[in-house]
Amino acid sequence: MLQGQDAAAIYIERWVEATTKPEPGICPVRNVLDRIGDKWSMLLVMTLATGPRRFNQLHREIPDISQKMLTQTLRDLQRDGLVSRRVFDTKPPSVEYQLTALGHSLIVPFGHLIEWANESIPVINQARARYDEVA
Amino acid sequence: MLQGQDAAAIYIERWVEATTKPEPGICPVRNVLDRIGDKWSMLLVMTLATGPRRFNQLHREIPDISQKMLTQTLRDLQRDGLVSRRVFDTKPPSVEYQLTALGHSLIVPFGHLIEWANESIPVINQARARYDEVA
DNA sequence: CCGAATCCACGTTGATACTG
DNA sequence: CAGTATCAACGTGGATTCGG
Numbered sequence: 001m002l003q004g005q006d007a008a009a010i011y012i013e014r015w016v017e018a019t020t021k022p023e024p025g026i027c028p029v030r031n032v033l034d035r036i037g038d039k040w041s042m043l044l045v046m047t048l049a050t051g052p053r054r055f056n057q058l059h060r061e062i063p064d065i066s067q068k069m070l071t072q073t074l075r076d077l078q079r080d081g082l083v084s085r086r087v088f089d090t091k092p093p094s095v096e097y098q099l100t101a102l103g104h105s106l107i108v109p110f111g112h113l114i115e116w117a118n119e120s121i122p123v124i125n126q127a128r129a130r131y132d133e134v135a
Numbered sequence: 136m137l138q139g140q141d142a143a144a145i146y147i148e149r150w151v152e153a154t155t156k157p158e159p160g161i162c163p164v165r166n167v168l169d170r171i172g173d174k175w176s177m178l179l180v181m182t183l184a185t186g187p188r189r190f191n192q193l194h195r196e197i198p199d200i201s202q203k204m205l206t207q208t209l210r211d212l213q214r215d216g217l218v219s220r221r222v223f224d225t226k227p228p229s230v231e232y233q234l235t236a237l238g239h240s241l242i243v244p245f246g247h248l249i250e251w252a253n254e255s256i257p258v259i260n261q262a263r264a265r266y267d268e269v270a
Numbered sequence: 271c272c273g274a275a276t277c278c279a280c281g282t283t284g285a286t287a288c289t290g
Numbered sequence: 291c292a293g294t295a296t297c298a299a300c301g302t303g304g305a306t307t308c309g310g
Contacts, residue, residue, distance in 0.1 A: 011246025028256040037172015081262025109247035111146025116244040117167040127216025
């Protein structure tokens with residue numbers, strides 16, 4: 001993993017590399033950002049990070065999400081290969097969701113962002129206060 | 136910076152730390168994710184990463200963005216302390232935008248995400264193809 | 271050159287009701 | 291238990307027009 005103050009240059013290169021690919025559909029960054037940026041995906045990923053869950057179990061842990069969005073977000077995550085879905089034909093049926101290896105691999109880079117958010121939020125709030133007070 | 140296979144546990148802790156704070160407004164993660172996830176913020180940040188730009192200069196480099204969203208996104212970034220704005224009262228007026236130290240500090244953790252996106256996009260596309268073909 | 275202001279189309283999300 | 295289906299509300303972003 002890269003370190004140091006000028007590591008930024010490397011990341012800028014990667015950004016260019018990622019955003020200039022004329023790949024199928026749209027660029028890798030937008031694909032990932034659209035998922036990460038949506039309202040529930042990362043909350044689900046981080047919840048599943050500690051172990052598999054069943055549908056209503058997830059719903060109980062995250063009461064704010066609607067049933068529709070829980071289903072939809074899980075489908076999207078499954079489609080992207082971040083989450084796997086196993087059906088046990090018990091009666092009544094039971095479905096278990098868990099992170100795939102790919103899903104787990106997202107936690108570390110995402111964690112760096114969380115870390116940055118935690119460290120930076122005081123500065124951000126300060127900047128916001130200053131900005132708002134002028135206006 | 137943390138490494139290794141079980142670093143995930145640390146990041147999960149940080150996630151909990153960040154999401155359980157009953158801070159002013161909403162949690163740090165949502166604040167940061169809302170910015171990062173929007174349509175233009177990171178594109179602007181990465182464009183400004185290589186040096187300051189003037190308004191129309193940015194507009195020329197990113198033709199797809201509307202003037203409204205360019206202004207609005209720059210305002211939001213400025214409010215969060217990620218971008219600074221300097222006005223030169225020449226005639227006609229000229230305004231220069233550049234990343235702050237905080238803005239620059241975002242590049243590295245964001246870069247990890249880009250790196251993940253670049254590495255993972257083939258797997259993701261594969262997963263999507265498999266998912267779609269069943270349906 | 272650097273915006274502000276307005277209007278509107280669209281996608282995302284939520285609420286509610288129903289089903290195997 | 292684990293969904294689907296339908297409808298409505300809301301916010302984001304784009305197009306356009308105007309101003310200092």
